[in-house]
Amino acid sequence: MSEFPQQNDQHRTNPGSHEQAVPASVRGAVDLGAMHSPEADTSGAAAPSAGTNHGASYRVSITVQDFQKYAEQSTTVPVVVALHAPQSPESETFVETLAELVDSYRGKLLLGTVDASKEQQIAQVFQAQSVPTVVAMVGGQAVPLVNSTVPADQMRQLLDELLTLAAENGVTGTAEPTAQAAPKQLPPLHQEALDKLEAGDLHGAEASYNKALAENPGDKDAKLALAQVHLLQRVSEMDANAVRQTAADDPQDIRAALDVADLDVSGGHVEDAFRRLLQLVRTTTGEEKDTVRERLVELFDVVGSEDPRVTTARGQLMRALF
Template sequence: MTETPKPAGTRGAVDLSSVTGAPGPAPAGPPVTGGSAAAGSAGGAGATGATGSTGAAPTAPAVPEGLVVEVRAENLQSALNKTLQVPGVLVLWSSAHPQTRELVETVTRVAASLEGRVLVLVADLSAEPELLQAFQPILVQAFGQPTVPATFGLLQGQPVPLFPGMQPESEVRVVLDQLLQAAVQNGITGRVDLGPVPGAPDDDELPPLHQAAFDAIEAGDYAAATAAYEQALAANPKDHDAELGLAQVRLLQRTSEVDLTAARAAAAADPTDVDAATTVADLDVLGGHVEDAFTRLLDLVRSTTGDDRDRVRTHLIELFAVVGSHDERVRKGRTALMSALF
């Protein structure tokens, strides 16, 4: 069995049953603050409090009609249901602190660039007292205090804390890349049914080979998904979506029948065993222990020679592709690999 993956840097799932259940009386005033968050962000940068920023939020970008769902108390459950097949990201903000809307627009810009692979759910806690009341304990559970803005990932309706406070676009992109990786690892590979982008042609259908790969993943047929992505890359070697999908599916395929305990025991018994080390590195990536996986293989690159060294190097590069080039750990890993090789 393999470990259940989570987006890197998360703090574990939280209980939203109080949100979707019957709400109690609304609080007298919004206690949600925009101060500096106590918890660190998933991307590694410190979260900036909402009240610490100044100036009006920028104009919202043109985005596909189906990309963003405005969440209210009455449609929360149906909004969560949309993430059964498509990964979601939930942004809590407050119109009482207009500057917090900037995070909504940042997340939306990043999601728009992902071509429907992430659905954005947005809730204004100041406009929805029932949601405000319900989310207060959830925010404390996740981040140590009730703070807005705050961002959660949603996988099959289950929320996972991503980060509190404001974040720059580069950090948001890293976190959403990690969320997508966890989604693929859990077989959540659907896409948002996008409407047209204002001023752009309506073209939201997946290429046939990509659709075939997604359908195969959902059916658990990793061999068929691999074949579809390989065909897509043969037709267009610059198809980065197919390249990422292929790396992720190959990881799932390699680990689908692995005995976790036996694999780790083999690697511990002989740290120079290339097969055991690469298998455990795969399991570490699936479990969200990306740095452990990279460190294990980098150490092996330094201690091996010839064909063994080349096998480890090639495997490490493939894991870089699984994690994604925007991830800071990949950038550091590539630098360390160059140093180890030369």
């Protein structure tokens, strides 16, 4: 913290269809290219809010001249005001972290950054004594958040609470993106894998992601991508109509159920897939139960752990198991 210087089933397929997946987007459910950005929306998976553009920025710079405009905008969408100063590197770094967090809400919040070394009048309005200081505006009213750096997970919790407060006061709008963030460069092996996916080489992409994991076992992006590639491989070999017919004829056919769940996730019908497998977890035992559970957990990885449908299904799986 620094003192101020004085100056974010069947009816789904056409006859004869094999429901083939395309490499970079499994029929709208999996976006391997986008998952490398913070809080990436895996298409069929819901993001923290209703935005549709990957890499969109919801950040503006606020000065005394336009302060009133954003105060008025806070009657429709909460405006998070972050005061920083170039003379305080920690405040600058914290603002960048905060910007990523705000962007992940896809317009449910707007971030306004204020250079407190230049805009001292705004600092006085919020009675800020140091940087960083973060204050929200909701309905034109100030809501103090923090006056020092805090961990990102703690800041996200505060932003969640801010949205709850805003909703209670009828402030539930969505801001338009202020800019598109420049795409981040992928690690070489990840880019190699995506290039192979675009060329339709699923096995090559699998090999590249496996190599990335061998070099860095903690590479979560590579682990997620590998689960998505495995889904692509399974789906691309299926006759969708035949699989769905088999599952319809025998709901207890484990292999058919797993295949239909794959098709559903690849087609964006995530809840249908989870519902089918959760029912099987409840009605099977022994090795069959383990097989279904393992596939369900793998599909959780495909959809994304931040997706609320995954959170709900994960809780249901725990109750089904215990």
